[in-house]
Amino acid sequence: MSNRVAVYRKEHFNAAHRLHNPDWDEATNDRVFGKCNNPNYHGHNYELVLKVTGEPDAVTGYVMDMKVLSDIVQEHVIERFDHKNLNEDTVEFKNLNPTAENIAIVIYKILRKIIEPEFDLQVRLYETERNFVDYPAN
Numbered sequence: 035m036s037n038r039v040a041v042y043r044k045e046h047f048n049a050a051h052r053l054h055n056p057d058w059d060e061a062t063n064d065r066v067f068g069k070c071n072n073p074n075y076h077g078h079n080y081e082l083v084l085k086v087t088g089e090p091d092a093v094t095g096y097v098m099d100m101k102v103l104s105d106i107v108q109e110h111v112i113e114r115f116d117h118k119n120l121n122e123d124t125v126e127f128k129n130l131n132p133t134a135e136n137i138a139i140v141i142y143k144i145l146r147k148i149i150e151p152e153f154d155l156q157v158r159l160y161e162t163e164r165n166f167v168d169y170p171a172n
Contacts, residue, residue, distance in 0.1 A: 040087040041097045045107050047116035050077040051132040054121075075119055081160035082111070082141065088153040098153060110144050134161040138169040 052075045053067040063071045070076065084107065088097045118124055120132040126140045138159040149155055160166040 037089050038087055039090055039097050040085050041100065043084045043086070043100055043103045043107065045082045045084070045104065045112060047080050047082065047112050048077060049080060049115050049118050049120050050075040051120040051127070052076070053131055053133060055131065075121070078161050080137070081166075082107070083158040083160070084145070085156040085158065086149065086153050087156075098149075103149075106145065106148055110148060111141055114144075134159055134165065134167045135169070138167045142169050 051070075052072060053070040054063050055066070058066070084103065086098045086103065090097050114126075115124065115137075120127045120137070127136070130136050130140070138157045141159065142155065142157045145157070146155055156172065157169050158166055159169075
């Protein structure tokens, strides 16, 4: 039996966005995205939960030091997206609709390059208390 353990770190950030497909007319955008297509944008208080799975280190007993994980997230995610208009202020969403699904995928790709490949990584992003996504979906 494996000694793999999942550890979790919760962070948060605030950001504005607009869900909009520039290839569609306004009526189609309004029908598909509703209030989320507001041309003046709207914001969310995102809750980000990271799940890192691996074997605890024989010396420290940690799968991953949560302070190190928090520092990585602060530097590479929070500083990049917090209090930003995702459509206007970020490179990642200039041509990518900033849905919760796409935001989670982008965050995963950013962190996957940094967190050691021996660890499994999952991103859970809460857009509201009742709406959240997991990537990858396991």
